[in-house]
Amino acid sequence: MATSRWIRPEVYPLFAAMSVAVGICGFQLIRNLTTNPEVRVNKEGRAAGVLENYEEGKKYAEHSLRKFVRNKSPEIMPSLNRFFSDPQRN
Template sequence: MASSRWIRPEVYPLFAAMGVAVGICGFQLFRNITINPEVRVNKQNRAAGVLENFEEGQKYSENFLRKFVRNKKPEIMPSLNSFFSDPQN
């Protein structure tokens, strides 16, 4: 009875949106725990205090996606935009 009340076809987009949001949060949590230089999980690393590890921080902040997108134009469909905007085509 309760499942027929809450699980209707109208609610599926809400479940999908919430699932994507929870997935993104979980990914970011996992990424921060595993490779963030400022997060220290074990006791030995926490006792080290503030570390001056600029190289590791630079490596963390300059990830693959940023390096890939850095020299690209901010366009969604570059070939379609150039087709309609360039007069020589």
């Protein structure tokens, strides 16, 4: 009886949004645990203390998505924005 109450077509968008949010959180958690130079999970890494590894930190911060969007304009629909904001083109 509980499944007919919670699993209805009206709830599917909520499930989709929550799944995407949990997926993003999980991805960020795994990314930080595996590649972040400041996170040390094993005992030997924690015993090392503060490391001066600037190159590894720079490599972590400059990931592929950041490199991809670096020279792009921060607009979702650039052609539509130019159409409405540039009076010379109309």
